Amino acid sequence: MSKTSNNRSGKGGKALPALCNVIGTAILLAVILTFLPLTAPRYMGYEVFNVVSPSMEPEIPVNSVIYVQPVRPEDLQEGDIIAFHTGSSVMTHRVMKNQTVVGELTTKGDANEKEDISKVGYTSVIGKVTFHLPFIGGLMAIYASPIGKAYALVFAACGVMFNLLAGRMRARRRERLVQEMLEGKK
Template sequence: MRRLAAALCNIFGILILAAVICSSLLLTLPKIFGYEIYNVVSGSMEPEISVGSLILVAPVQPESIIEGDIIAFESSDSVVTHRVVENKKLEGELVTKGDANEKEDIKPVPYAGVIGRVERHVPYMGEYMVIYTTNIGKVYMICFAACGAMLNLLAGRIRDRGKKDGKGCEWEKESEQL
């Protein structure tokens, strides 16, 4: 019974730690490679990019953006993701439109407001990113990692206690006698 409890604690501890590490890598590796990460909060790009998607935005020279590219740009105090309808190189601005919108955006995007081109989008992961990047989310991740580590420590204690009590498995007793 102790062996089963130790194995379960160890497995759950490893799974929790792996989940924390994988989610951390998901949000940090793209930044290492120069991408910006954003959460889509409106349905203006549906069905191509749905609300709650995580988007990876690569920096790009605005002059190289072509019709049909999806870009992220600054608008007032937020970041908007829309498709480029026209690149007005002489004026230094882009005409954009959300896929779900009937008309083009009222104001063209100046080149200075372009953050980059959307390279990838992952449905539903943007919601997770928002949780993970808040202070309380970071506290939760630290707590999850600590729980995973404690489960692994507990597994070791359970195994050690079984050996001390003499309640280990027969093959463990035989190997200790050798």
Template sequence: MKLSKNSFQEGKGGEKTPPHSFSHFFEQRTGKMKKKNTAIWIAVLILLTPFIAYGLGPYTDLYDSFTVSSGSMEPDIPENAVIFTQPVRPEEISRNDVITFRDTSDLYTTHRVVDVVSSEEGLRFQTKGDANEDADPGLVEEEEVVGKVFLSIPFIGGIIYFARTPTGIFLMIGLPALGLLLWELYVFIREVSDFS
């Protein structure tokens, strides 16, 4: 439908509404904002997916998640990476697999299997960090194995560590929220000025 500058169009209830009235302006702006907000939320969701997956690790039986605090597995798994492990049966572990295990000090270590030792008590695993010259002292028992690494994402662990600090909380949550609010206010004021 073509409209001249001073023509009117019918609203939903049959009322006559000028095409450049504030109600028409807000209807157009609402439609634009919905499309923009949808795109923004999709982008945010994509960026947050690794963090959400990491946070769900302790609450699911499907996988576990850990942050890497040393460079013993570099370059394949750098320091401050996040790793995801899945539970496996001992017989599914072979040489060159990367496993996470809990040692006698109740600390978690992620190293590569360099040898599988079979005995009457079951399987035991010799492990070694890729960046280490020597293999780990002792063998990893079956019951100490947490799982096999199936995914690692660099840098995410460092971001998680930083996000737990007061400065990180402000910079990663407060500042973007404030920036988004100010941007929306700026766009709104500019469009109102253009309208008038």
């Protein structure tokens, strides 16, 4: 039997597994990094909300994600931005007055001309907005939907599959090299 060059056991056999590994890792990182700003702060005591109305523009644009830290309502100052319950929804407005004697806040949206008619009772206060990320709210809305969660799972599964494929190709290459060595080939 004559010796022949086999590109699959040479450098060419390393490129495809490496490419699959890079693609798989990139996909997994993309999925993780899109969820990170939405989930990690919750473990640090923040609540995360998506801004859907323009009442706080330009300070906080629509589709921003706000991070709300619980605070004692009596400690809130004029100018603080807060999140609070209004019926079944959450509102984000600026504190104009804190009436500690009656336990109420007067609030106003930055884009609104007048203060809010309804006062915010201390029991409705969720907390103080400590920071926000513009445009991330769109991702939050997508991932909150069943179809968004399904897409995220499919993308993550694709990333895992690419990494598994890379590992399998490397294992086959090693098996082939061992077999060639045992048969006296180089």
